[in-house]
Amino acid sequence: MQINRNMIIPPVKGKETQQASPALQPNSQAAISANGTSFAQAMDNAIQSRPVQFSKHASGRLNDRNIQLTGSQLARIEEGVTRAQSKGIRDSLVLMDNLALVVNVTNKVVITALNQQDQVFTNIDGAVIV
Numbered sequence: 001m002q003i004n005r006n007m008i009i010p011p012v013k014g015k016e017t018q019q020a021s022p023a024l025q026p027n028s029q030a031a032i033s034a035n036g037t038s039f040a041q042a043m044d045n046a047i048q049s050r051p052v053q054f055s056k057h058a059s060g061r062l063n064d065r066n067i068q069l070t071g072s073q074l075a076r077i078e079e080g081v082t083r084a085q086s087k088g089i090r091d092s093l094v095l096m097d098n099l100a101l102v103v104n105v106t107n108k109v110v111i112t113a114l115n116q117q118d119q120v121f122t123n124i125d126g127a128v129i130v
Helices: 039-049 056-064 071-086
Strands: 091-096 099-104 109-115 126-129
Touching (some): 071 091, 071 099
Antiparallel strands (some): 091 099, 099 109
16 A cells, blocks of 8 residues: 655644643643542542452352351451552552451552461562451
């Protein structure tokens, strides 16, 4: 296939390019909401205020193994996630009783759950024992 170079439209001379509106520019004051928080800050606050969630996979693993978590165990998991977060851990292994949970600390989501017996845990950058 040949390209006809005569068909390329040259830029219009004498016209200045327009700047993007301030709301579309990064680090713009217009991107901050009326209460003084940015969208990213609002998302972080929403994630931090919600309880730990369980992924479909983790829920299935708990059901397959007939593991029922009590309110105190959920509170301990929440405590472990908070401790991991304070240390800057992104993906943590939370060890509790005879249970091992791999948790995405950033999103507060349990990725998988299993018994602690002779297991190898990968893709974590920290561990918390609760």
